[in-house]
Amino acid sequence: MPVSPALAEDLAAKVRELYEDAEYALLGHLARALAEDIDSPLWAELKLAAVGNLREAVERVAEALQHDADGAVAEALIEAYGRGRQAAVAELGALDVGRELAARRALPNAPAVDRLAASYASDTRPLYVRITRAVLDTYRSVVARVSASTLLGGLTRRQASQRALDQFANRGITGFVDRAGRSWDMASYAEMAVRSVTARAVIEGHIDALAEIRVGLVIVSDAPLECPLCRPWEGEILTLGAESGPHTIRAEHTIQPSGLFEPTRTVAVHVAGSLVEARAQGLFHPNCRHSLSAYLPGVTTRPPQHATPGTTYEDTQRQREIERHIRRWKRVQAAAIDEAARRKAGAKVRAWQAVQREHVAAHPELRRKPQREQIGAAH
Structure with missing residues (x-):
């Protein structure tokens, strides 16, 4: 059977969910840390004194994420490489070379899998350093800005905190730049890295198997x-x-x-x-x-050409954009300090979900992928 990155797409999904759940948990820690004692006149002093507690909570999330993600990626790479080999066996099964390949029953090529795992580790290593720094920098920034706003009498402390949290949740934990110079938020960067490396694994498993029988x-x-x-x-x-x-x-x-x-x-x-x-x-x-x-x-x-009347590549990218909006408002919802802010963010989530339904209905060639609209299901 032909081999493509889609063969490993489900493997990347598990790792992506780990990062999204971690980001959701971090937003919750940040919102709760800021909301605690928010009506106290000593709020700013209490918040600065509690930085150490927040740091410990964030570092626990980051360490658990790194451990779980590394294990999940290793499993995903082995599975993806094996699927690539099996695709070659199925594709050539009717020929003598296919039977020869099947008879070998080779285990995954350890050097190839290890090389891909090392590449993933190198690409994502900055994530774990950046996580703690980003959350603590945001926490200190919110405390400073809210204190200034309160002293100036412009906004209440709760309103100012929520506005700052909304801005942070909107953009996610950012600051990750790929080799092409593009900026990403944490979950999107991790997803890109995982999808890339598992796609390479499934292709390499396939071409390594073909090379063994001189195709x-x-x-x-x-x-x-x-x-x-x-x-x-x-x-x-x-x-x-x-x-x-x-x-x-x-x-x-x-x-x-x-x-x-x-x-x-x-x-x-x-x-x-x-x-x-x-x-x-x-x-x-x-x-x-x-x-x-x-x-x-x-x-x-x-291969025959596939005609797609009425749908373009740009339409697929619009679908990805709508998914990003849905996830963004779910992050805002996670960072809500009070029920009013949660309801407002929830209304935005539902509005963008309606846009997604309309977009998919207008383009029958597209398929909605609800898992790409989720964040923090475990929480």
Whole structure:
């Protein structure tokens, strides 16, 4: 069967939920710490004296998150790599090479899995340092701003605290920048890192299995609603070797004549480039819908094109944007100090959920993914 990042999508979901639950818990700790003794005239002094308690609570959340996430990622990588291998077995099962691959029953390639786990650890290490700093900086900032507002007589302490918490919840725990220079909040950054590394694991499991039985060519599917990064590679044949750029090769026909004196048949194959080259240019990015199959010269045909009338790639990105709005207002709801603020945030959540229903109804090719709208289900 063809292999794609979607094979590992459910594995990334578990890790994403860990980060979202942690962020939800951190917002709750912050809101409760600020709300305690809020009517006391000594509120500012009490808050500054309680910084140590908040730090301990935040560090416990961060340590538990790191432990749980590292274990979940290790399990996800092994499972994703294994799924990639099994996809190769299923894909070639009717051929002798498929039976040969199945007979090997190889365990996951430890070096490949370890390398991907190390890459994930390196990418997410700044998260755990940033968590404590971000929450404590926000706490001190709120105390300072609320004290100033109260002295000036502009806002009540409760109103000023809620306004500051709303701003923090709106943006989440931020400050994470990827290699392309883009900024992310904590949960989104972690999700991106996990989806990326598990997608790589499932692809590597597949191509490692193909390489073991000397299948050196693969073909990219034609996926609906493709993004500009992937479009140039749709339906193209790629080499698993090092040679990049478009070129034509003569390859042995996969099914050879059975006669003793029959000549070896070859076919001309146009190769668009290498898989390494295509991935470097964006193919199989997180959320990529494309799949990869073994290309058997003389047997494999190019995939049919998928028409998606009335729906565009931009429509899929609008769906992702609406999901972000829903999660953002759920964070605001988690940071509410009083019932009025909770009701206001809840109304915003329901409003954006209605927008999502309308958007999906207007584009039948889209499917709503409720799990991508959730945050902090465990709390």
